Each structure stands twice: as structure tokens, then as C-alpha cells.
Amino acid sequence: MTESTEGQARRLYFEDLEIGRRFQTGSVVVERDAIKRFAADFDPQPFHLDERAAEGTFFGGLVASGWHTAAITMRLLVTSGLPIAGGVIGAGGEMVWPKPVYPDDELTVGVEVVASKRSASRPDRGLVTVRSETRNQNGEIVQVMTARLVVPARDGAGAGTG
């Protein structure tokens, strides 16, 4: 996996994540060997492990595990997309994989804040819902994920921090 950009921007707090705000990550090329390594560890099925074995399957060829796509999406968000103070901490979410990821696909992620709610019991933090679209080099969507993130509030973080 190689990353074309890996920015380190200003850290963001709950107050910064207004609904409609968008972010764009760098990109990652998903190498053939990385697909097989991930599969060997976590999703050892023929269509993720071996080109020849994959031919007779649902996919008709080698494709990345959807969990690999999800993990790469997370890497892009953490390293170049969502510089959230306190980190990118997910409470859960939902996802679809409309198309497979093939060897040497180059993935990038666009994110949009779609909901935001300060915690009533813990006003020093909020729950921010983001919708991410992971696309390949042809602009085709390979994963859509809606995730709920726990985000610290600036006004709860103490003056001078962040």
C-alpha cells in the first residue's frame, strides 16, 4: 500500500464539524500481494487468495475482501482525511460494498458530516455522523459507510489545548 498524500492538518473538535462540511483523503494503491496477505489473515476464501481459484467463483477473479476495503478506508481517514482531536473513534456504523476492489485499484475517500449532536450526559463531547464514499481510480464507488464518531468538544477540552 502506498499513499500519495498524508497530511497533518489542524486538529478538529466537535464545534468544527458542521453538517455539510466535507473532507477528501489522499489515495492508496491496493496491491495484489496486500489483497492476498489480508485475506490469509482475516478472510481466507479462494476469491481473495488466488487468481486461479478465484476464476470459478462469484467474483470471477481475485478481489479484495470487503473488510480490507473498510480497513484501507479507515487508514485514509486517519492519516489524511479526518484530523479529529482525540482520534477517529467509531461507535458503529453501516456500510455497503457496491463494487469489488481489484488488484492495483487506487482508492480515495470523500467524507461529509451528515449529523451532529452534543452529548447531553457528557457535554465535553459529541456524536458526529459522517458518510464516506470510497472510490476507485474510475470514480466508481466501492464502499459507502455511515459511521458515528465520538468527538471531543473544544469548549470542554480546557483553554490552550488542541
Add this chain to the structure above:
Amino acid sequence: MTESTEGQARRLYFEDLEIGRRFQTGSVVVERDAIKRFAADFDPQPFHLDERAAEGTFFGGLVASGWHTAAITMRLLVTSGLPIAGGVIGAGGEMVWPKPVYPDDELTVGVEVVASKRSASRPDRGLVTVRSETRNQNGEIVQVMTARLVVPARDGAGAGTG
């Protein structure tokens, strides 16, 4: 990661996955080094990478990435839980992580079929929804996932196969 059971049961088709049917996987111990390796590759944040750095964070100590928990859950389903003909092929799903996974936690997954629908356009397959609960050695739920799987039908698979 070590697995205590890794069964190779009879392959299951759409017709076998009646609503309410349950499966139980083997178990996996999530080793400290595996947590850090996964994080270095896919979720490089202090609370997944380093004990000392994790102390001052939301989690207060080293925990596994939620995506690592999801990937381990997939491994357990593929290798010992859901012997589906054609493989475990997810179209999408949703998940929550109610509790973190800590170093040396031992995880196991229980799965239940919660919905089932034969494809109208492709009657040789169906969409089966399963709900999986990933639990640690204390019986605490660390992940709940509801996933939609594409499953081949026996009567569309040709006589004598499977």
C-alpha cells in the same frame, strides 16, 4: 492469533439457512502484537499502537481497532462458523462496538439467521441476513453486526454438487 477450533462442516445453501438457525464459531485470542500490527497497517492511532501513548486517550489503555475486531469476526465466520457454499460473501451490513477489545481477549462469535429472501431476478441465489455477536472471554459483547449475505441456492446449483 490462535484458533481453538477450525471445523470443516457440510456446505450450506440458501435452503439450509432457515430463519432462527444458529451457528457458533471457534475462538481466537487477540494478541498484543497483533493489535499493534493491524493498527500500524490500517488504524495508526496512539490507543491502538502503544501502551504508554494510549494512557492519556479516550480508552485509557491499549485496545484493538474496531476494524480489527470486525476482521477477526470475519475470520471466525469463514473458518469455523458459516460453511456457506460459494463462500461468505457480504453485500453490506451494520455494526456497533459496545466495548473495546483488550490485549489477550479471547473472542468467539455467535450467529443467527434473521431474514432470508430468494432473489426474484436470480432465483439461483438468495439474500440471507445474519446477526452476529462477537463476545470476549467474560461473555461481554464487543461487536454486534447485521450483515446481508449472497448465498447460492441448492436447487439452482445443479444436481450432485455441494
